[in-house]
Amino acid sequence: MDKPDNLHPRATSANHEQIPRSETISLREKHVGKSCKLFFKADPLKIVRAQGQYMYNEMGEELLDCINNVCHVGHCHPHVVKSGQDQMAILNTNNRFLHDNLVLYAERLIKTFPERLSVAFFVNSGSEANDLALRMARAHTKSREVITLEHAYHGHVISLMEISPYKFKNQSQDDACPDQTHIAPVPDVYRGKYRDQDYPGQDLGEVYAEDVKEICEKLAEQGKKPGCFIAESLQSCGGQIIYPNSYLRHVYNHVRAAGGLCIADEVQVGFGRVGTNWWAFQTYGNDVIPDIVTIGKPMGNGHPVAAVVTTEEVAASFAGTGIEYFNTYGGNPVSCSIASAVMDVIEDEKLMEHAEEVGRYLKRGLERLMLKHEIVGDVRGVGMFLGLDLVKDRTTREPFTAAAQHVLTRFREERILLQSDGPYNNVLKFKSPLVFNKSNADRLVNTLDEVLEEIRLMSNFID
Template sequence: MLNRPVPQRSPEELIALRRRYLNPTLSLSYQEPLKIVRGEGAYLFDQHGQPYLDMVNNVCHVGHCHPKVVAAGAAQMAMLNTNTRYLHDNLVEYALRLTETLPQSLSVVFMTNSGTEANDLALRIARAYTAANDVIVLDHAYHGNSPSMIDLSPYKFNGRGGRGKPAHVQFVPMPDSYRDANAQDADYAESHAAHIDNAINRIHARGEKPAVFYAEAMLGCGGQTVLPPGYLQQAYARVRAAGGVCLADEVQIGFGRDGEYFWSFQSHGVVPDIVTMGKPIGNGHPVGAVVTTPEIAAAFVTGMEYFNTFSGNPVSCAIAMAVLEVIQEEKLQQNALETGAYLQQGLRQLAQQHSLIGDVRGRGLFLGAELVRDRESKVAATAEAKRIVEILKTQQILLSTDGPLDNVLKIKPPVVFQRSHADQFLQALGDALHRL
């Protein structure tokens, strides 16, 4: 058993072994799954060395296998990796550097191993501070895969295999500036935020109080949907008036992906009480974080220790610091702004030529193109969206779909994505639209 090399199996063999030894809930992408063996920048490579432009991997934020990030992790791993019960410079230095990117009030950091863990821990912190239990979320949202986060994710509990809404969770309609008939009304954001009052009333009817409102400023699973201006300000005010706190889930959209702002919630002119992070924070390494105010953090000091064996370890913190450095050194937030605008303009030009594209939306390098069979009725072109994903795969471009009707092409590549990559994608997408 010792020193046995890993066999290089064919995709067919791997599929058969997965079916035998792994749980079938572990899904694969594409009708003919890819065997990916290497990554570099905005590309993934299969076993034959064929490059695929990665349009959907927001985990490897600063590019697959970025040399500086890899070197930072390898160097620290060769020296020490241990838990936070020992003093180490990396943990406090990362906390300092991370909070420098946030509003001044958000100054206490809890490290975790993932975005799911971050959202799970944040729920405990919010409940400790408010002495309340119930939660308000947006419809179609997804906040993680732990039991507590499945309970907070309509994307899951109202989806296939879901058990429906738990009693302690209230969800409110997701503002949809494309499909809502009143989206152009001057009071659209305010009228939508009024649903928060209804949720609070339902909580009070249970004899409970709201603990926390979870919201992403842009919803990936909701279809790359951008919340309308003013909505979060109105929603936050209502939640806080009822005694709850407000959480910004930046797991998919943080660290400069927005382009104009480092954190997407900043585009709405709000300061949340708690921010959660994951995915891009470690460029694929398992790390996450919760950042909150000193007052809220103090309420979590109840006598019960929060200890997480691997969170905040020296290796994770070294990698996370390298990610922050690369974002700054390579001006990747600015790249997300400029390249994202270029890509969005290209998508809008395609929409002028192809009625299948009903809407183009997003900010920075977090974009969506919603496909419809008819622009008047807005009937979802779900099958066509799936077909385009498969066509683009034959052109060595990786894409995916999402949204309530699964008809939105979701575009969230590593933020090293360049104009040349955008041109490659737009050409291939245009050809696919012609074929359809």
């Protein structure tokens, strides 16, 4: 078939000659939905290639990537790329045919989980994984009531938008919480409902968990029960929140006592980012085991593959609905080959150990900045999941949003890519590929030191 006359002449090959940046912007504005946002929208970046922890724009400038938690083992890792290329040249089909890649990867993946989590379902994205997890919880408990955390984000499909306060509270036309969604306060001991400074010596994990217990009790008074409690094992969009160590243990006990299931969303924080374990929920102790775990993003290092891991009991309830589960691309041979290659790299290059060591090194560097700059209110995180909370006043902990945005702008000028997040968008959010190294950490800390000093000297700098 002849190509249409109006198709751009260089748009038919992956290796096409680069069109001018202005034309790229023009074509995006013309043909891509306006709700699809860009980083640095006032002056967006055009990225043409990447390798390891670095990205390169159309002018060949190298940028240090502290944003991408998807390219987990480094952009364009040769082993991961080759595994996909090799399998694609042989076969790619759906999982209704037997194929070794699917069963061998499922076996390998399951071995990283506690024993009771033994059944895997393969999908394409974190949103699909979380949507499927909700379906499983409803099938098992016969309840549609969902307990979620404030500031939570679990995906972009309708079922997940309804349990993601990070999104639905910003809808201008209707910011009401859906009736079947019940929001518990995020266990943020620095800026949340219950703060460390107000509850000295108390177990804030237990204190925050009481709010979930109250939701369960109110549901019981109405003759209802929770279908599930869902939470990221470390909350990312809420501002890189690390829960009190006992929180999930208490919450899981309350929810299960009320008849619900517990879902751990590991889409952003799994696959060894925490350094000490494959999965972030494991950092809270061996007795914290979810009923369902959702994974994605880093699983394919940029290739769209994700999964749900659950117990035999939950899987049996889901099968008992009589509705076949089929996903056209979930578990295809190419995706499974790529996902297995990602695990190869994590293990062979000891990236979990690397994440723990470099993450600890970076955190110490950020803590030194906290001693020097009053604007740094809190440094928190584990492994290569770190957050730096900027404040106007350490006593009141008033967020300093404008300062965070200034840091991002200056970092971009210094060719370092970083994000901010949290309910006030004042938390600098670090989530680089795991190959980020100590030299990179020094560069980030030194640059941040200079920028924070600039802000200190700008007496007219206001939010």
